[in-house]
Amino acid sequence: MSLNTYRAGPDEHGHFGIYGGRFVAETLMPLILDLEKAYTAAKDDPAFKAEMGYYLNQYVGRPSKLYFAERLTNELGGAKIYLKREELNHTGAHKINNCIGQILLAKRMGKTRIIAETGAGQHGVATATVCALFGLPCTIYMGEVDIARQQPNVFRMKLLGAEVKPVTSGSRTLKDAMNEALRDWVTNVGDTFYIIGTTAGPHPYPALVRDFQSIIGHEVREQMVAMEGRLPDTLVACIGGGSNALGLFYPFLDDADVAMVAVEAAGHGIETGAHAASLTGGRPGVLHGNRTYLLQDEDGQILEGHSISAGLDYPGIGPEHSWLHDVGRVTYVSATDTEALDAFQRLSKVEGIIPALESSHALAEVIRRAPTLPKDHLMVVNLSGRGDKDIFTVARELGVSL
Amino acid sequence: MSTTNSRIDRRFAALKAEGRAGLVAFITAGDPDHDTCLDLLKGLPGAGADLIELGMPFTDPMADGPAIQASTLRALAAGARMTRTLDLVKAFREGDADTPIILMGYYNPVYAYGVDRFLADAKTAGVDGLIVVDLPPEEDGELCLPAQAAGVNFIRLATPTTDKARLPAVLANTSGFIYYVSIAGITGAGSATSDAIAAAVAHLRSGTDLPVAVGFGITTPQGAADVARVADAAVVGSAIVRRLEANLDADGKAKPGLVPDVLGFVGQLAAGVRGARK
Numbered sequence: 030m031s032l033n034t035y036r037a038g039p040d041e042h043g044h045f046g047i048y049g050g051r052f053v054a055e056t057l058m059p060l061i062l063d064l065e066k067a068y069t070a071a072k073d074d075p076a077f078k079a080e081m082g083y084y085l086n087q088y089v090g091r092p093s094k095l096y097f098a099e100r101l102t103n104e105l106g107g108a109k110i111y112l113k114r115e116e117l118n119h120t121g122a123h124k125i126n127n128c129i130g131q132i133l134l135a136k137r138m139g140k141t142r143i144i145a146e147t148g149a150g151q152h153g154v155a156t157a158t159v160c161a162l163f164g165l166p167c168t169i170y171m172g173e174v175d176i177a178r179q180q181p182n183v184f185r186m187k188l189l190g191a192e193v194k195p196v197t198s199g200s201r202t203l204k205d206a207m208n209e210a211l212r213d214w215v216t217n218v219g220d221t222f223y224i225i226g227t228t229a230g231p232h233p234y235p236a237l238v239r240d241f242q243s244i245i246g247h248e249v250r251e252q253m254v255a256m257e258g259r260l261p262d263t264l265v266a267c268i269g270g271g272s273n274a275l276g277l278f279y280p281f282l283d284d285a286d287v288a289m290v291a292v293e294a295a296g297h298g299i300e301t302g303a304h305a306a307s308l309t310g311g312r313p314g315v316l317h318g319n320r321t322y323l324l325q326d327e328d329g330q331i332l333e334g335h336s337i338s339a340g341l342d343y344p345g346i347g348p349e350h351s352w353l354h355d356v357g358r359v360t361y362v363s364a365t366d367t368e369a370l371d372a373f374q375r376l377s378k379v380e381g382i383i384p385a386l387e388s389s390h391a392l393a394e395v396i397r398r399a400p401t402l403p404k405d406h407l408m409v410v411n412l413s414g415r416g417d418k419d420i421f422t423v424a425r426e427l428g429v430s431l
Numbered sequence: 432m433s434t435t436n437s438r439i440d441r442r443f444a445a446l447k448a449e450g451r452a453g454l455v456a457f458i459t460a461g462d463p464d465h466d467t468c469l470d471l472l473k474g475l476p477g478a479g480a481d482l483i484e485l486g487m488p489f490t491d492p493m494a495d496g497p498a499i500q501a502s503t504l505r506a507l508a509a510g511a512r513m514t515r516t517l518d519l520v521k522a523f524r525e526g527d528a529d530t531p532i533i534l535m536g537y538y539n540p541v542y543a544y545g546v547d548r549f550l551a552d553a554k555t556a557g558v559d560g561l562i563v564v565d566l567p568p569e570e571d572g573e574l575c576l577p578a579q580a581a582g583v584n585f586i587r588l589a590t591p592t593t594d595k596a597r598l599p600a601v602l603a604n605t606s607g608f609i610y611y612v613s614i615a616g617i618t619g620a621g622s623a624t625s626d627a628i629a630a631a632v633a634h635l636r637s638g639t640d641l642p643v644a645v646g647f648g649i650t651t652p653q654g655a656a657d658v659a660r661v662a663d664a665a666v667v668g669s670a671i672v673r674r675l676e677a678n679l680d681a682d683g684k685a686k687p688g689l690v691p692d693v694l695g696f697v698g699q700l701a702a703g704v705r706g707a708r709k
């Protein structure tokens with residue numbers, strides 16, 4: 030990979046440096062090769078781009094606004110803070126950008142059944158939504174533990190006509206939901222398309238999801254130039270698997286003056302072991318089709334992640350982030366449950382916007398970082414989702430019964 | 432490329448000379464506990480297993496059904512880890528110089544152990560082959576090629592999605608035997624028809640002289656016999672693991688009689704295989 034650009038990956042084997050790859054069972058290998066072929070063709074097809082553009086505009090409501098958060102900026106007294114309002118998308122998060130892209134790809138490939146994994150339920154809801162839109166049957170795998178803490182999204186998926194299959198194996202959270210979706214895929218190889226919800230999985234998923242989410246960064250670029258006449262100085266996003274962060278960062282990777290900060294979930298604190306910070310607290314391994322940083326013990330057994338936010342507690346991270354981490358292009362930090370909860374409440378009160386607990390991790394970093402920067406420093410934070418789904422969790426944390 | 436005259440090659444040559452197919456028995460290392468597993472392992476050849484697949488426990492067995500998932504988690508809960516798996520092989524080898532042992536599992540525990548160190552220790556312990564579910568030909572540089580170089584067979588899975596175009600890639604760098612996964616699916620689910628299996632084995636034989644073993648979905652002596660008529664070996668995993676599970680108490684501990692009961696079942700499977708072509 031040439032280092033004149035950070036945007037050349039992955040190579041033809043799906044590698045970003047030593048990360049990525051295609052670590053899947055032989056049964057799935059022909060399927061991901063087909064997917065790669067179909068995606069390569071679709072990517073350069075004007076008809077595909079036009080169709081995506083149509084649904085992103087008319088159905089999702091794009092472009093999402095880049096909003097100057099004046100009150101938050103004044104309170105923090107430093108950098109000028111802009112919110113990229115992905116929470117205003119239909120279904121309330123960035124996840125739908127990717128789902129529109131993948132379901133159009135599924136249709137192109139003649140697939141007639143959709144499966145997906147979900148943690149917080151946002152990707153599940155987005156997948157169920159596009160399946161309703163295109164009239165395709167949809168099965169969502171969700172860990173039993175997550176089902177219990179994300180009831181509103183479970184009901185939403187059912188209303189949208191999806192079948193939600195509780196996953197009872199392993200730790201009964203997102204990683205197990207992904208295992209179960211892979212088991213379904215390996216069993217239903219003929220008709221089924223697996224819509225992966227983040228920049229993870231075997232090649233070509235990490236690249237494909239990144240590309241579909243890159244509309245976030247492309248819009249920010251245009252919007253910021255229109256509003257401020259120049260590029261932003263710092264971009265901030267939270268990291269579960271890494272799709273909202275890469276979507277924002279990717280179009281700026283080669284702009285050397287744009288700093289990028291990604292925020293992992295530190296849970297109860299990195300030192301407690303109860304966290305989901307794969308880069309800060311993990312090491313390279315192989316899971317779910319790719320090599321990347323993973324939370325694992327000495328023997329290579331995968332550990333459970335912990336975060337107050339169900340969308341962040343995945344024990345891995347997309348392979349491109351592992352590479353960007355090692356080459357130092359992106360700075361990776363973490364925020365605890367408590368910091369995220371504080372940020373959640375602060376944005377609600379100061380700007381009248383209730384953010385998702387996932388996005389609140391990015392906001393926590395903004396709250397730490399903005400006061401140290403000059404007033405002409407332009408900082409963009411990806412408000413990846415809205416917090417309605419989290420009010421029960423937050424109420425419980427605050428000792429309020431609803 | 433084949434690693435010639437390995438223990439696996441010799442075993443298949445002997446089976447051919449006897450004019451019969453072999454039985455490959457799968458158990459998970461450390462299930463339900465280290466000592467019981469070692470007793471089982473030692474008893475398998477006497478019960479009629481011609482080759483042994485020993486599962487390397489992993490928290491996230493993506494290609495396995497409920498029976499083997501539960502088995503691998505039981506083993507981990509009982510303290511299984513890679514060094515203990517290799518200890519089992521070493522202890523087995525002290526009493527058996529001929530029965531091939533193939534370690535089967537997922538890549539991450541091997542990667543975490545370190546590929547070179549793993550191959551050296553596995554070879555010393557008496558491991559003959561590896562089956563690593565999440566290492567397709569596209570990732571041969573990771574473990575397959577180093578294993579062949581270290582004199583350990585790397586056995587590839589062929590599946591119903593392995594068409595004519597893909598078959599050469601699957602066969603390249605495979606040695607010991609080729610393992611045909613008879614259904615698109617996870618371990619322990621469904622089974623293929625005899626006709627479908629016969630056609631698939633013929634398809635594989637068109638591309639290789641390696642022995643062909645068939646597994647996934649074989650649960651009875653009759654099913655094993657059906658496979659033994661067309662393939663060089665029948666692989667049974669989930670059914671043996673379920674038999675083990677039926678011999679656990681409410682706390683997941685081995686009940687007295689577990690070892691003879693499981694070995695008795697393996698004996699029935701072996702009888703099916705041995706009688707198949709008579």
Ligand SMILES: Cc1ncc(COP(=O)(O)O)c(C=O)c1O
Binds near residue numbers: 340
């Ligand atoms: C609102 C929101 N933000 C972020 C994430 C984390 O995913 P990713 O890192 O892929 O953006 C999720 C996942 O569920 C989410 O729902």
